Amino acid sequence: MLIDQISVFVENKAGRLASLMEVLHNNGIDIRAMTIADTADFGILRLIVDDTQKAIDALKSDGCTAAVTKVIAFTVSDMPGSLYSVMKIINDNAINVEYLYSVMGRNEGRADIVIRVDDTDKAIKALTDGGVNLICKSDLCK
Amino acid sequence: MNYWNKEIECAPRSEIEALQSYRLSLTVRRVYENVAPYRQKMDEARVRPEDIKSIADLNKLPFTTKQDLRNNYPYGMFAVPSSEVVRIHASSGTTGKQTVVGYTAHDIDVWAECAARALVDVGGTKDDYVQVAYGYGLFTGGLGMHYGAEKLGATAIPASAGNSMRQLEMFRDFGTTIICMTPSYAISLIELMHENGFKKEDFRLKAGLFGAEPWTEEMRKQIEEGLGLKAYDIYGLSEIMGPSVSTECQCQCGMHICEDHFIAEVIDPDTLEPLPPGKQGELVFTCITKEALPLIRYRTRDIATLVYDKCECGRTLVRMLKPQGRTDDMLIIRGVNVFPSQIESALLSVDEKATNYLLVVDRVNNLDTLEVQLEMRPDMMQMGDDVKNLERYTRRVKNAIDSAIGVGVSVKLLEPKTLARSMGKAVRVQDNRAIKNKFEKK
Numbered sequence: 036m037l038i039d040q041i042s043v044f045v046e047n048k049a050g051r052l053a054s055l056m057e058v059l060h061n062n063g064i065d066i067r068a069m070t071i072a073d074t075a076d077f078g079i080l081r082l083i084v085d086d087t088q089k090a091i092d093a094l095k096s097d098g099c100t101a102a103v104t105k106v107i108a109f110t111v112s113d114m115p116g117s118l119y120s121v122m123k124i125i126n127d128n129a130i131n132v133e134y135l136y137s138v139m140g141r142n143e144g145r146a147d148i149v150i151r152v153d154d155t156d157k158a159i160k161a162l163t164d165g166g167v168n169l170i171c172k173s174d175l176c177k
Numbered sequence: 178m179n180y181w182n183k184e185i186e187c188a189p190r191s192e193i194e195a196l197q198s199y200r201l202s203l204t205v206r207r208v209y210e211n212v213a214p215y216r217q218k219m220d221e222a223r224v225r226p227e228d229i230k231s232i233a234d235l236n237k238l239p240f241t242t243k244q245d246l247r248n249n250y251p252y253g254m255f256a257v258p259s260s261e262v263v264r265i266h267a268s269s270g271t272t273g274k275q276t277v278v279g280y281t282a283h284d285i286d287v288w289a290e291c292a293a294r295a296l297v298d299v300g301g302t303k304d305d306y307v308q309v310a311y312g313y314g315l316f317t318g319g320l321g322m323h324y325g326a327e328k329l330g331a332t333a334i335p336a337s338a339g340n341s342m343r344q345l346e347m348f349r350d351f352g353t354t355i356i357c358m359t360p361s362y363a364i365s366l367i368e369l370m371h372e373n374g375f376k377k378e379d380f381r382l383k384a385g386l387f388g389a390e391p392w393t394e395e396m397r398k399q400i401e402e403g404l405g406l407k408a409y410d411i412y413g414l415s416e417i418m419g420p421s422v423s424t425e426c427q428c429q430c431g432m433h434i435c436e437d438h439f440i441a442e443v444i445d446p447d448t449l450e451p452l453p454p455g456k457q458g459e460l461v462f463t464c465i466t467k468e469a470l471p472l473i474r475y476r477t478r479d480i481a482t483l484v485y486d487k488c489e490c491g492r493t494l495v496r497m498l499k500p501q502g503r504t505d506d507m508l509i510i511r512g513v514n515v516f517p518s519q520i521e522s523a524l525l526s527v528d529e530k531a532t533n534y535l536l537v538v539d540r541v542n543n544l545d546t547l548e549v550q551l552e553m554r555p556d557m558m559q560m561g562d563d564v565k566n567l568e569r570y571t572r573r574v575k576n577a578i579d580s581a582i583g584v585g586v587s588v589k590l591l592e593p594k595t596l597a598r599s600m601g602k603a604v605r606v607q608d609n610r611a612i613k614n615k616f617e618k619k
Contacts (some may be wrong), residue, residue, distance in 0.1 A: 044557075046591055076589050077567070079564055100592065133565075134563075
């Protein structure tokens with residue numbers, strides 16, 4: 036149920052993101068989901084890719100600081116209120132969300148969401164019990 | 178406990194002082210006769226050579242500064258004709274235009290004696306392999322320690338600085354037991370070890386003499402742990418001689434000064450009055466055996482404290498406690514005196530691995546700013562990929578430094594390997610104010 040997400044430290048300077056994308060491109064990495072958390076001085080680029088190990092190796096040999104984090108992904112129907120119902124389960128179980136982002140949609144009528152919480156095991160149980168459709172990486176990377 | 182020259186290293190204070198007094202009076206006579214700038218200075222101060230009978234008369238003598246050496250560049254302060262000079266070195270130019278220093282054959286021999294003492298101080302014997310990774314050349318570090326190792330009868334490995342992978346291979350293949358280098362170079366070698374699969378168990382290192390730049394207790398721990406040796410501080414400056422003017426013994430509680438060759442004083446840098454033992458101030462040296470360049474009351478700009486208690490190692494030679502920094506290195510940030518070593522100490526107290534950093538000083542809207550740039554390391558991402566964690570980390574570093582120096586700094590994280598690595602003295606400070614002033618004047 037857990038998905039490997041790559042987090043890369045990115046210094047806030049012109050052209051940095053382009054050069055990272057070039058590294059991924061040169062290694063034939065396909066990005067399935069991504070988001071950037073930014074502060075004034077630096078950002079953290081979060082990526083879910085088809086070949087995590089290959090991407091990590093490529094980034095590290097380029098001198099990047101990168102790490103793998105476990106995240107959860109689920110799918111909801113693409114209509115008002117469906118994310119609310121999931122967040123209500125999370126909240127009712129006193130689980131804290133560290134961050135959340137949506138996957139580039141390619142399935143008509145459904146939205147895939149990636150979520151990172153403080154207590155992953157508890158969240159998986161709560162979401163499963165609540166009938167939320169958790170998805171694994173192969174679903175995400177179709 | 179081994180000594181190289183027990184007779185002097187463990188002599189009673191009264192004997193040391195008597196020897197110093199005798200040698201001082203001879204030296205003063207010699208410089209008055211042979212060095213025009215000194216004759217002029219002494220005449221201006223109305224001091225005659227015969228007024229200097231003992232070390233109690235020391236403070237009648239005028240000071241010498243680096244500017245005097247620059248004014249008389251290159252050989253104007255030499256006390257012997259060029260036929261007597263067998264070697265010159267030049268300062269590393271840490272603080273401006275380089276200065277030239279000279280040595281007679283006897284001076285070289287005295288220097289080797291002091292460097293041999295330094296090696297014995299840290300447990301060296303003639304069975305040791307001493308790898309000298311200070312630069313060989315105009316810098317005094319390389320040749321200074323090299324001659325000391327040979328004088329001791331140890332095996333000198335003249336590696337010089339640089340070619341870092343080769344340094345590690347020599348540690349392993351040549352069975353190096355003692356190393357001499359700058360502490361920042363030692364840190365960069367430890368990094369290289371990890372990247373290339375070397376382990377400290379591959380080496381037989383037992384001691385290292387690290388000098389030519391100020392370092393901290395935190396760095397000492399890291400070097401000792403990383404290389405599997407005992408790390409000792411060694412002090413020297415080319416104007417006085419070079420490395421081994423003073424060296425720590427195995428008690429690691431201050432550096433013993435070779436007082437039979439150099440008289441040490443600590444003065445208040447503002448009033449220029451000598452300070453009593455135990456008080457921190459600017460270190461001043463008088464050379465009393467040097468032939469080529471016997472400097473009188475040379476102001477080092479280094480900050481130190483002198484301690485005269487007998488050391489547990491049995492040596493009676495005065496100890497100088499680790500310089501807090503050089504008065505030259507001191508930064509004035511919004512009117513507050515800040516030593517880079519204070520910042521390093523605070524930084525390493527939060528994160529002992531944070532040895533790759535740069536202090537960038539600037540002036541924005543007429544206000545001084547100090548930015549501490551820190552390189553990211555892979556293990557810092559393992560703290561979690563959360564922005565919060567990294568921000569918490571930078572805040573902890575900032576708070577530690579702010580409270581240590583009394584000035585607010587900003588902390589910026591950089592990507593790995595973005596800062597230049599040094600093989601000699603590390604560049605830790607980049608003061609953009611000086612560059613700006615230069616342009617504004619034009």
